[in-house]
Amino acid sequence: MGKLICIVGNSGAGKTTLTHSLCTAAPYATGLEQHIQRPFQSLFAAGQTRYALANQVDYLLLRAEQERAIRGSSLPGIQDGGLDLDFHLFTRLFHNRGYLSDTEFQLCQRLYALLREILPPPDVIIWLQAPLEILVERHARRAREIEIVQGVDLATLQDLLENWLSRITTIPILTVDAGRDDPGFQRAIPGLLARLDAIL
Numbered sequence: 001m002g003k004l005i006c007i008v009g010n011s012g013a014g015k016t017t018l019t020h021s022l023c024t025a026a027p028y029a030t031g032l033e034q035h036i037q038r039p040f041q042s043l044f045a046a047g048q049t050r051y052a053l054a055n056q057v058d059y060l061l062l063r064a065e066q067e068r069a070i071r072g073s074s075l076p077g078i079q080d081g082g083l084d085l086d087f088h089l090f091t092r093l094f095h096n097r098g099y100l101s102d103t104e105f106q107l108c109q110r111l112y113a114l115l116r117e118i119l120p121p122p123d124v125i126i127w128l129q130a131p132l133e134i135l136v137e138r139h140a141r142r143a144r145e146i147e148i149v150q151g152v153d154l155a156t157l158q159d160l161l162e163n164w165l166s167r168i169t170t171i172p173i174l175t176v177d178a179g180r181d182d183p184g185f186q187r188a189i190p191g192l193l194a195r196l197d198a199i200l
Contacts, residue, residue, distance in 0.1 A: 002074065003200045004122045007078060007080050008085045008126070009128030009129070010158050011135070013178045014178050014185065021189055022192070023078060031066030031077060045147060060087060064118075067119050068119065088163075092160050097153075125172070125173045126175075127175045127176070
């Protein structure tokens with residue numbers, strides 16, 4: 001069974017960048033966010049909040065499908081985010097903002113619980129840590145074609161992230177300083193690969 005590595009962090013921390021850098025440095029399968037390809041993301045981002053539920057269900061299923069493919073691979077795999085992050089951060093954020101009603105959130109919660117019951121949790125979590133002010137600055141200047149999360153959401157996401165990770169006791173969590181000037185995480189990659197090899 002393929003091992004699963006999930007890279008987590010706030011919006012703009014560099015999850016996708018680190019995923020690409022690790023996959024260039026070593027043979028890993030990938031499971032990427034695919035925000036442009038998702039059928040409801042652009043509708044939701046355009047302000048059509050009636051698509052919030054469909055968007056979250058689609059993402060939870062996508063992440064579960066990616067996990068299943070990685071588990072069936074002979075290579076370890078990396079996700080930029082993942083099933084747990086999409087539920088504990090983004091589904092909760094959209095519920096907090098009123099995009100998901102209480103009953104819609106409960107539906108997502110049931111789906112997430114079932115998927116996590118069927119699929120084993122990640123083998124390793126890599127947590128990209130950066131000061132909130134740096135994340136806000138990065139978020140303001142990044143030019144994503146589709147963007148749902150706003151700069152004002154980053155503090156809430158940070159709280160949700162720290163609350164979720166503080167409750168994890170059985171999965172190794174590796175931390176990476178995502179606030180320093182290290183394009184593509186090139187200085188962090190060798191040490192990170194060694195730590196992953198030791199765990200996996």
